[in-house]
Amino acid sequence: MTNYETYHHDVLVIGSGGAGLRAAIEASAAGVSVAVVCRSLLGKAHTVMAEGGVAAALGNVDDRDNWKVHFTDTLRGGQYLNNERMAELHAKESPDRVRELEAWGAVFDRTDDGRILQRNFGGHKYPRLAHVGDRTGLEMIRTLQDYTIHLGVDIYQEFTIVNLLKEGDKVVGAFGYDREKGLFKVFHAKAVIIATGGMGRIYKISSNSWDCTGSGISLAYHAGAELIDMEFVQFHPTGMVWPPSVRGLLITEGVRGEGGVLRNNAGRRFMFDDVPESYRAQTSTNEEEGWRYTQGDKNAKRPPELLTRDHVARCIMREIREGRGSPHGGVYLDIAWIKEKIPNATEHIRRKLPSMYHQFKELAGVDITKEAMEVGPTTHYIMGGVKVDADSQMTSTPGLFAAGECAAGLHGANRLGGNSLSDLLVFGKRAGEYAAAYARNTPAGKINEREVQEIATAALAPFERESSAAGENPFQIQYQLQDRMQELVGIVRTGKELEEALKHIGELKEKIIRVACSGNRGYNPGWHTALELTHMITVAEAIARAALQRKESRGGHYREDFPEKSDAFGKVNINIKKDDKGEMTVTQVTKPKMRDDLQQIVNEMK
Structure with a gap:
């Protein structure tokens, strides 16, 4: 018989990124016993790599923004395959979640009058991303982990969960091991929340951390939960392509939000060549108007570099395939050109994009204030994942919840930049709230x-x-x-x-x-x-x-x-x-008809 150590908690959260920590905070606040299991050290979650900002319709930079516009942008970006209820909740609740994060100590960049500053991002009609330079995810994790620790939540660092444990059809715990000694651990829990992030590491070129293997999606699947939209993998348009040791490392969309442009090896801005019909009315046809947009001109149209990520990635691949790419198999992303437009551009770039400046200087020997970056698509995010109830985040397996990237529905066929961080906050909170309520009303199960x-x-x-x-x-x-x-x-x-x-x-x-x-x-x-x-x-x-x-x-x-x-x-x-029989079955499920009031909002926004 193999020995193991046992732990007992009401709610077990698997994953210590933004969704996991926000879920743990909410569950703990409800008065139940909570544990967080993370396979790395606390603070090392992949959320720290989310750089550009968190999308929320605060309306601080452009007062025309509101939840209805954000809702519609999310559906348009997701090609209307989104779960509309999740998109509604996300758009309505993300402003409060951002303000809450600020109240807990997050230090956001500021407007001149002291409000949270917001920047432009691909697919968003108005400047919507609250940010901390280009280190927003790091600030979010710092804030959430401090709050979690002060609540007294139990943290199990460098633990890996191998299987979920069930009694009948419901989840009652998890089996894992600690990575330091390899000793087995069994967690008894009335409710389990999967918040393990994405799966980019099943691809050769990825922006994801080593631990983004899709383990949470697989754990849920093998425990009987349904998966949805797994075909929709997002390839971020801009990852590093040189040197080979850092190929795929993310270059934030914030570079383009601050005025960066994409060029081929002839120096031409190729994104003007292909603008989808659905975005043509909002997209500029000349460089000057696109520049004014990034500088906050409310009457200007967005530059084509800020179209949705799927479209930009395919345009980049077209240039590469047709022989117009850079020497190392990418294209050029140029932020240095803004020296033509503003004084002190060098300091402006270093202040707005400090991580990008450091990343290229140290890893590629490129000074982005003087030279263009070589970039190419990198596996970044999966829109699909575990199917959840929109309000509670419970899966089709009783006692099992999911939140964050491993949960599906919000983003449909394509995620807008910045929606991932607000997704973590909105649905991490909801998963923690409903998991705690489930645990309070459910007797402890028996592990086999x-x-x-x-x-x-x-x-x-x-x-x-x-x-x-x-x-x-x-x-x-x-x-x-x-x-x-x-x-x-x-x-x-x-x-x-x-x-x-x-x-x-x-x-x-x-x-x-x-x-x-x-x-x-x-x-x-x-x-x-x-x-x-x-x-x-x-x-x-x-x-x-x-x-x-x-x-x-x-x-x-x-x-x-x-x-x-x-x-x-x-x-x-x-x-x-x-x-x-243990086989993977695939079925097509017709989407429910959109609620009439939500359909009316979409029609009005068109």
């Missing part, structure tokens, strides 16, 4: 000892295969998965390539049965990767199957063999669930 022992035995199996000649190297499997996903399930997809990807994924599923590792359980990266592979391959399969099912191009999903939008697919979401 036999199930725990089976999970522990499976977790230790890679060590048993160490001496076997047939043992598979976990790192090689991970690299193979990343290569295939990048090549076959990337920005541009075809049915033939997706079928080939699924074939490769099936072969890798066979390989992980034989995965082996050596050494002991303490700080063993090979073992950690071996246990992570099931999650990575589960999520990769879900993305590929959903992408094969959606025979159209929409938002973050582009099918070269079906390049146009389809009216039929515009009315359905792709749902994924594990059936009774």
Whole structure:
């Protein structure tokens, strides 16, 4: 029998990013016992990499902004596949969540009269992103973790959850281990909140942290929860392309919000070549008007560099594919050109974009106040994830909640920049509130000892295969998965390539049965990767199957063999669930009709 240590809490939060911490704060405030499990150290969550700002219709820079405009922008950006109730709640509640964060100690940049400053971002009609230079996510995490600690929430650092534990159809706990010693841990909980972030690390080129493997999405799926919209992966238009050691590292959209422009190797601003019909009335056709927009001219139209991320990423790929790219396989992002427009531009850039200045200076030897940056698309975000109830964030599995990037519905086919941070705040709060209420009204469940022992035995199996000649190297499997996903399930997809990807994924599923590792359980990266592979391959399969099912191009999903939008697919979401035989099933689910009052808002805003 394998030994393990047990912990008892009313609410268990898996993940210590913005959504997880905000959920923990709300649940703790409701008077229940709360624990947060994080696989890295507190404060190291991927939320710190969100740089540009948090979207909220405060109206501090442009008083024409309000929740209805934000709501409509979110639906338009998501190609109307969003959960409209989630978009409504998000637009209405994000201003209060930002003000709340400020009251807890977040130090935002300010307007001349002392209000929270807001900047332009892609897809947003008005300046809407409250920010702290280009380090907004870092400030958010700093504020939330301080508040969480002072509430007395239990924090388990460098712990990894391997499986959720169930009694009947409901979740009653989780099984994991501490990464330092490799000792097993069992958490008893009346409610569990998944807040584990994204899955960018299943791709070769990604802006995501090492721990963004889609584990939370996979945990929920294997516990019986439904997934939705998994085909919609966002490739951020601007990641670093040189040097190779930092390829994919994020370059904030704030660079373009402050006036940065995209050029090809001929020095031409190619974004003017392709403006979607739905955005043409709001988009400038000349450089001067676009510049005035970034400087706060309410009568000017936005520059085409601030169109939605999916569109900008495809335009960049077009330039690269047609031979108009930069020497290292990207295009140029130029903020230095604003020296023609404003005095003291060098200091202005360094003050507004301090992290970007430091990042390029130290990592690429490029001074962005003097030279253009080389940029290219990088896997950044998944709009899909665990299907949740809009109000409560509960999944289709009782006792299991989800919030943040791992939860789906708000963003539809494409996420607007800045909506991720307000998503964390709005729905992290709601997940914590409703999970606490569920825990108060639900008796503690009983964990099955036999199930725990089976999970522990499976977790230790890679060590048993160490001496076997047939043992598979976990790192090689991970690299193979990343290569295939990048090549076959990337920005541009075809049915033939997706079928080939699924074939490769099936072969890798066979390989992980034989995965082996050596050494002991303490700080063993090979073992950690071996246990992570099931999650990575589960999520990769879900993305590929959903992408094969959606025979159209929409938002973050582009099918070269079906390049146009389809009216039929515009009315359905792709749902994924594990059936009774353990197989992944894919179904098309018709979206409910939008509420009449919300439809009226959309019609008015058009």
